[in-house]
Amino acid sequence: MDKLEEKSTFWKITHLWWLILPFIFLIHWISLIIVGLEVRKKKWVLFGILYSIPVFIFMSLNGQISGITENVVMSLFFFSWFATIIHSIAIRKEYLYLLANKKNVKSIKYKNKPTVKKRSFARASSKHQSIYNALLIEQKAIRKRYDEISPIDQPNFIDLIVMLDYFIEQAQALIKKEEDIDEIIAGFNIEQIEDRIKELNKKINQTNKINLKNEYEQIIEKYKKQRQIYTDFTNKKNIIKLKLESSLISLKEIKYDLIKIDYVVDKKEPHFLFEKLDEISKEMDTYIEVMTETYNELNT
Numbered sequence: 001m002d003k004l005e006e007k008s009t010f011w012k013i014t015h016l017w018w019l020i021l022p023f024i025f026l027i028h029w030i031s032l033i034i035v036g037l038e039v040r041k042k043k044w045v046l047f048g049i050l051y052s053i054p055v056f057i058f059m060s061l062n063g064q065i066s067g068i069t070e071n072v073v074m075s076l077f078f079f080s081w082f083a084t085i086i087h088s089i090a091i092r093k094e095y096l097y098l099l100a101n102k103k104n105v106k107s108i109k110y111k112n113k114p115t116v117k118k119r120s121f122a123r124a125s126s127k128h129q130s131i132y133n134a135l136l137i138e139q140k141a142i143r144k145r146y147d148e149i150s151p152i153d154q155p156n157f158i159d160l161i162v163m164l165d166y167f168i169e170q171a172q173a174l175i176k177k178e179e180d181i182d183e184i185i186a187g188f189n190i191e192q193i194e195d196r197i198k199e200l201n202k203k204i205n206q207t208n209k210i211n212l213k214n215e216y217e218q219i220i221e222k223y224k225k226q227r228q229i230y231t232d233f234t235n236k237k238n239i240i241k242l243k244l245e246s247s248l249i250s251l252k253e254i255k256y257d258l259i260k261i262d263y264v265v266d267k268k269e270p271h272f273l274f275e276k277l278d279e280i281s282k283e284m285d286t287y288i289e290v291m292t293e294t295y296n297e298l299n300t
Contacts, residue, residue: 007100015099016092022085026055029080031088039098047087054080128175131244135171138251139164145258160277163284170291171247177298178240181233188230197223236298243294250287254280 021031029051036044054076061073142164197220204216261276 007096012096015096019088019092022081022088026059028084029055032084032091035091035095039095041095041098044091048084051080051084051087128179131248132172132175134248135168135244135251138248138255139168142251142255142258145255160281160284163281163288167247167251167284167288167291170288170295171244173295174240174244174247174291177295178237178244181237181240184233185230185237188226190227190230193223193227193230197227239294240298243291247287247291250283254284257283 018031018034021034022028029048032044032048032051034048036042036046036048054073058073058077065073143161146161200216200220200223204213204220207213207216257276257280
């Protein structure tokens with residue numbers, strides 16, 4: 001929803017105070033830098049810097065030049081002043097829209113975030129390294145597509161990148177969990193356990209002594225518990241593998257969605273672009289919730 005429609009006329013007027021600056025001698029250019037930084041519009045900041053160059057040339061050479069050179073410097077100075085005024089008036093509506101719909105990235109907090117120490121995957125097995133590298137490749141592709149898709153520098157949907165980074169961190173946590181499970185599973189010789197259970201069952205049938213049967217049964221129960229532990233960890237490992245595969249597919253879907261937006265959405269209409277990006281942000285948020293739930297379930 002366009003939050004600018006909810007704003008009062010008073011709010012709009014008070015937030016256009018910076019339109020005074022373009023009419024002030026020598027500091028007209030700073031208006032574009034101020035509003036550009038406020039709504040993360042890099043293009044406006046660059047234009048502000050560009051318009052400031054003739055000002056600094058004028059100030060540094062004032063009184064030291066004459067004739068044609070002086071005329072050129074003065075012409076550039078007044079041109080930059082006039083261009084700043086026109087430019088500032090032209091962007092006022094877009095500025096208000098961006099400001100009204102601006103999101104505070106710092107306010108984004110995710111619950112149940114896994115505590116994962118920063119670690120290198122250099123020692124990880126090839127299969128773990130492979131899925132992690134595949135996720136990083138998709139992350140890089142999404143970042144690149146995201147940076148290219150919008151002419152407004154994504155001031156309101158920068159949280160998608162924040163969520164993307166967190167998504168990769170969650171995947172990394174699952175990979176670490178899978179490595180830990182692999183180490184546990186490696187400590188079981190399931191074939192030996194199964195053979196030992198069969199062997200003890202035969203011995204039970206071969207003896208009539210109650211005490212001996214009880215001892216055999218107790219040992220069998222212990223082996224069965226080991227077998228169940230092995231089965232439980234194997235199931236957890238399979239769940240992780242499926243979730244990691246699903247996470248890779250999810251990133252590819254987001255990448256393809258961004259590609260489709262590039263062809264379908266009119267970039268001159270930021271409102272529609274925001275809606276599409278907002279849909280992708282919600283999808284990413286859903287993916288994160290699923291991965292977080294999976295991580296928490298594995299710890300129970």
